[in-house]
Each structure stands twice: as structure tokens, then as C-alpha cells.
Amino acid sequence: MGAEPRGAASAWPDLRVADWTDTRNTLHMWTQIVGKIRMAHAPLVNHWWQVTLYVSPRGLTTSSIPYGTGAFDIEFDFVDRRLEVRSSDGGTGGFALRPMSVADFYAETTALLGRLGVEAPIRPVPNEVDPAVPFPDDHEHASYDGEAAELFWRQLLQANRLIGEFRSRFVGKVSPVHFFWGAMDLACTRFSGRPAPPHPGGAPNCGDWVMVEGYSHELSSCGFWPGGGAEGAFYAYAYPAPDGFSEYPVEAEGAAFSPEFQQFVLPYEAARTASDPDRVVREFLQSTYEAAAELGKWDRTALEADPERWRHRMA
Structure with a gap:
């Protein structure tokens, strides 16, 4: 796609939107899934501040999400190209970020959380987009350029x-x-x-x-x-x-x-x-x-x- 090779990116990398539109649209839906998981467990803070993700040294993270008497977090690691989940009870897990549909990402994420004992009761429909295809039914967005x-x-x-x-x-x-x-x-x-x-x-x-x-x-x-x-x-x-x-x-x-x-x-x-x-x-x-x-x-x-x-x- 003409992007700079991994490891050679300047501090201000050159990335044309047109060169990664399909990946951008897929990643958008993936971040909505992870963000909604945070929203399901975090109490309301001014202006929906509790639902956001944060830039981390590896990618984008939920930061600590309260869960029962403990906590967990989810991170998009764009360096090693993985989704990682960590729990305060010592549980960890993850999977490779790769070309996969939104439906498959949703299923794999919820299955991973289930193995770690975390329930993820979200409304599985994206916001602020039209059409809003439910995550389990979205097989169109399936591109991922790491x-x-x-x-x-x-x-x-x-x-x-x-x-x-x-x-x-x-x-x-x-x-x-x-x-x-x-x-x-x-x-x-x-x-x-x-x-x-x-x-x-x-x-x-x-x-x-x-x-x-x-x-x-x-x-x-x-x-x-x-x-x-x-x-x-x-x-x-x-x-x-x-x-x-x-x-x-x-x-x-x-x-x-x-x-x-x-x-x-x-x-x-x-x-x-x-x-x-x-x-x-x-x-x-x-x-x-x-x-x-x-x-x-x-x-x-x-x-x-x-x-x-x-x-x-x-x-």
C-alpha cells in the first residue's frame, strides 16, 4: 500500500487515508467493540469520558476497567500486532491482529474474555456510523494492514x-x-x-x-x-x-x-x-x-x- 516499512517510520509518518481506508474502517469497528466493553463496566463520568481509549507506548488501551472487586484491561498492541487482555487475578490472553471480519473479531474477543472469567454484556451495534451493521453480522469489514x-x-x-x-x-x-x-x-x-x-x-x-x-x-x-x-x-x-x-x-x-x-x-x-x-x-x-x-x-x-x-x- 506504499506505507513506510516497519521500523523505518519517521516521527511524523506519511500515511495517506486512501491507502488504508479498508483497514481504517475495520479497525474503527474493532475499537467500538473494545470501547463498548469498557463502557459496560465503568461508571458514567462527565461527557462520556469513561468510555474512551488512550494512546499507549504500544497502541491503544482501555486503561484499567473495574470488574467486581478487581480489574482488567484491553490493549491494541500495534507493534506486535496483537490484542492483549490482562486481569488483576493474574489471567492474561490475546490473539493476533490480522485480516479478519468484525464478526470474527467480536466472537474471538468475547470468547477470550469468557476464558478469563470476564462477562462482556454490550449492545453489539456500532454508533455514529450508517449503516450500523451489528457486529456479529458484519462480514464486510475484514481488512487489516498491520x-x-x-x-x-x-x-x-x-x-x-x-x-x-x-x-x-x-x-x-x-x-x-x-x-x-x-x-x-x-x-x-x-x-x-x-x-x-x-x-x-x-x-x-x-x-x-x-x-x-x-x-x-x-x-x-x-x-x-x-x-x-x-x-x-x-x-x-x-x-x-x-x-x-x-x-x-x-x-x-x-x-x-x-x-x-x-x-x-x-x-x-x-x-x-x-x-x-x-x-x-x-x-x-x-x-x-x-x-x-x-x-x-x-x-x-x-x-x-x-x-x-x-x-x-x-x-
């Missing part, structure tokens, strides 16, 4: 690193940097502290009440997803978007407001090919946040702080 999945994870590593750095400058309510399997995007959201008008919903195969919970408070969100550009894109939006938001001057070269997506977009390839990719992404994250905070009249003095403020005491 090189492409690993390069996607390496894209996420860069996004996670820079968005995490950006997050550290906010002392108000702010989400983790986490992977939402509904839309298959890495996201981080800052909040002004004020409630927002009820979200109108409209996401395919996802109840409007889900969006009402997710967008219950005024926010500025940023992230990365494998769409919006030839190689994916960084994005940023506000809810509700203040007057003038789409016209706000965003500094990052290559960034623009997308009428289609109703958000600012920085194509990944614009960052990757820049002389200083980190600087371009930092400028994008900061200036799009300022669009929301300045136009929305956020109390920036109370909500922001220098993450280096104690560095002189730590030396």
Missing part, C-alpha cells in the same frame, strides 16, 4: 504528545487526551465553566441524549482524526460557536475553517511537511482555542496557567 495500523498509531503519538502539552496550560475543567471510538478521533476538551444550550443531536445511530450529555457545558475542543485531509487532520471547534468564530484569524500555516465540518482544520500533511511540525500544531491549537475563549468571553486569567510555574522549585 503496517498501516502501526503508522496510524504513530500519528496518534504525535497528536497525543502535542495536545497533552497544550492541555497542561489549562487549570479549569479539561478532559484527558483520549480516543473516542464513535468517530475514531483523538480529542481533548476545555470548558469555560458555563452551561451550554442543549445539543440538537443528529449523529447517525446515536441517541440525541448522548450528545446532550457530551455537550452539556460550553467548550472548546481539539483533536486529530483520520479524515479531513489526505493524511488525516487536526481539528478544533467550539460549542456553542461564538459569533465570528469561523472568521477568527488562525495563525497556523495551512489551517482554515471548513464549512463542511463546521470547524477549523489543519491537514496532517501540512504539519508533517513543515520545517517545524511541532510549532505549526502548537499555533493551531492555541489560536483556535483563543478564537473560542476570546469571542466567548471566557475568564482566561482564572482558567489558564503556566505548566512551568513550579519548575524552579523542582530543580
Whole structure:
């Protein structure tokens, strides 16, 4: 598929969306299955934060999921190309990530959990996609290119690193940097502290009440997803978007407001090919946040702080 060979990937790998669309769509459904397993056992946290996955040194992980008096976790290991499950009672298991249908992945995952004594009562239907083929019936999505999945994870590593750095400058309510399997995007959201008008919903195969919970408070969100550009894109939006938001001057070269997506977009390839990719992404994250905070009249003095403020005491 023309991707860089394993072991030779740069820090900012070149991965065209068109070169791995079939794998992306299959992996999307696999992450939904694993994410729904976490959702089945974790208590509700603000805006569905308990359902997400996280970028790990090997791929994507659920982190620790409470189960009875113990816990378990599930990880997509994109380096060794395996799904791994570990339990606090000492049980471990896994299987190779390989070309296999969503139906087979669902069956193999639930069987593995069963062998480890973990029940996985999920609603086996995907969200935020149309059509929503039930997992046990989905034999169409069956592609898996391990090189492409690993390069996607390496894209996420860069996004996670820079968005995490950006997050550290906010002392108000702010989400983790986490992977939402509904839309298959890495996201981080800052909040002004004020409630927002009820979200109108409209996401395919996802109840409007889900969006009402997710967008219950005024926010500025940023992230990365494998769409919006030839190689994916960084994005940023506000809810509700203040007057003038789409016209706000965003500094990052290559960034623009997308009428289609109703958000600012920085194509990944614009960052990757820049002389200083980190600087371009930092400028994008900061200036799009300022669009929301300045136009929305956020109390920036109370909500922001220098993450280096104690560095002189730590030396």
C-alpha cells in the first residue's frame, strides 16, 4: 500500500487515508467493540469520558476497567500486532491482529474474555456510523494492514504528545487526551465553566441524549482524526460557536475553517511537511482555542496557567 516499512517510520509518518481506508474502517469497528466493553463496566463520568481509549507506548488501551472487586484491561498492541487482555487475578490472553471480519473479531474477543472469567454484556451495534451493521453480522469489514495500523498509531503519538502539552496550560475543567471510538478521533476538551444550550443531536445511530450529555457545558475542543485531509487532520471547534468564530484569524500555516465540518482544520500533511511540525500544531491549537475563549468571553486569567510555574522549585 506504499506505507513506510516497519521500523523505518519517521516521527511524523506519511500515511495517506486512501491507502488504508479498508483497514481504517475495520479497525474503527474493532475499537467500538473494545470501547463498548469498557463502557459496560465503568461508571458514567462527565461527557462520556469513561468510555474512551488512550494512546499507549504500544497502541491503544482501555486503561484499567473495574470488574467486581478487581480489574482488567484491553490493549491494541500495534507493534506486535496483537490484542492483549490482562486481569488483576493474574489471567492474561490475546490473539493476533490480522485480516479478519468484525464478526470474527467480536466472537474471538468475547470468547477470550469468557476464558478469563470476564462477562462482556454490550449492545453489539456500532454508533455514529450508517449503516450500523451489528457486529456479529458484519462480514464486510475484514481488512487489516498491520503496517498501516502501526503508522496510524504513530500519528496518534504525535497528536497525543502535542495536545497533552497544550492541555497542561489549562487549570479549569479539561478532559484527558483520549480516543473516542464513535468517530475514531483523538480529542481533548476545555470548558469555560458555563452551561451550554442543549445539543440538537443528529449523529447517525446515536441517541440525541448522548450528545446532550457530551455537550452539556460550553467548550472548546481539539483533536486529530483520520479524515479531513489526505493524511488525516487536526481539528478544533467550539460549542456553542461564538459569533465570528469561523472568521477568527488562525495563525497556523495551512489551517482554515471548513464549512463542511463546521470547524477549523489543519491537514496532517501540512504539519508533517513543515520545517517545524511541532510549532505549526502548537499555533493551531492555541489560536483556535483563543478564537473560542476570546469571542466567548471566557475568564482566561482564572482558567489558564503556566505548566512551568513550579519548575524552579523542582530543580
